[in-house]
Amino acid sequence: MIQVEHLQKDFTIHHLNKTLHAINDISFTVEKGKFLGIVGKSGSGKSTILKSIYGTYLPQSGAIYYDSESLGRINLVTASPREIVHLRKYEIGYVSQFLSVMPRTTAYELVVQSILETGASKNMAHNEAALILKHFDLDETLWNNYPNYFSGGEKLRLNIARAVVKKPRLLLLDEPTASLDNASKLKVRQSIEKLKAQGTTLIGIFHDLEFMEGLCDDVFTMQKVVVNANEA
Numbered sequence: 437m438i439q440v441e442h443l444q445k446d447f448t449i450h451h452l453n454k455t456l457h458a459i460n461d462i463s464f465t466v467e468k469g470k471f472l473g474i475v476g477k478s479g480s481g482k483s484t485i486l487k488s489i490y491g492t493y494l495p496q497s498g499a500i501y502y503d504s505e506s507l508g509r510i511n512l513v514t515a516s517p518r519e520i521v522h523l524r525k526y527e528i529g530y531v532s533q534f535l536s537v538m539p540r541t542t543a544y545e546l547v548v549q550s551i552l553e554t555g556a557s558k559n560m561a562h563n564e565a566a567l568i569l570k571h572f573d574l575d576e577t578l579w580n581n582y583p584n585y586f587s588g589g590e591k592l593r594l595n596i597a598r599a600v601v602k603k604p605r606l607l608l609l610d611e612p613t614a615s616l617d618n619a620s621k622l623k624v625r626q627s628i629e630k631l632k633a634q635g636t637t638l639i640g641i642f643h644d645l646e647f648m649e650g651l652c653d654d655v656f657t658m659q660k661v662v663v664n665a666n667e668a
């Protein structure tokens with residue numbers, strides 16, 4: 437489903453006249469329906485990998501082959517912005533501990549919009565939105581509020597609710613349980629297990645190794661490779 441080959445991503449820090457190799461020569465494969473956990477020290481480049489797959493970062497070299505349902509086998513490093521937007525809408529989900537949302541859109545509307553993007557009817561979207569918000573224990577008084585005002589844990593639960601309702605083919609999880617209590621973590625785990633049973637392929641970063649126990653089919657360990665590459 438995903439084949440990462442010799443991926444390298446550098447960042448130029450202009451005010452320091454330096455270039456950092458955030459990731460260097462990274463290769464791995466994830467089969468359809470499997471869960472790959474990525475572990476490694478802080479700053480070793482875990483998020484950079486996920487952001488490169490999601491098309492947020494453009495790697496310097498290497499390839500990320502993704503077997504898309506609608507576009508066929510596609511290299512996400514050279515895909516056009518239009519193709520990336522299409523894949524984000526219909527096939528690839530990304531959940532991080534940070535929430536970026538449309539202004540003046542309530543939590544409930546955000547989830548309904550996500551479900552409508554899958555082609556569901558309005559009725560179905562409203563029913564499913566209520567179910568998933570209840571599943572993640574998002575207090576009903578918050579449903580019609582703007583998420584900018586939510587606590588960290590509330591934002592996270594909304595973020596993951598929005599992603600799972602789309603039943604993505606590939607779901608990227610960047611510490612989605614970072615500030616959650618144990619009960620909420622369990623709900624996230626149940627949702628991940630359900631998606632996996634439905635055939636979703638997952639790549640996830642969790643500092644909480646206990647959480648990953650029994651969930652991942654494979655673990656990729658990052659070595660810290662960030663070096664000052666050159667004086668720019």
Ligand SMILES: Nc1ncnc2c1ncn2[C@@H]1O[C@H](COP(=O)(O)OP(=O)(O)OP(=O)(O)O)[C@@H](O)[C@H]1O
Nearest residue numbers: 447456458476477478479480481482483484485662
């Ligand atoms: N947009 C950016 N601009 C400049 N440097 C960046 C950028 N994003 C990441 N880096 C640097 O690249 C390196 C890898 O960062 P990344 O966030 O991928 O690490 P990580 O393993 O996910 O870390 P953590 O576990 O602390 O979240 C770090 O040294 C970071 O400072």
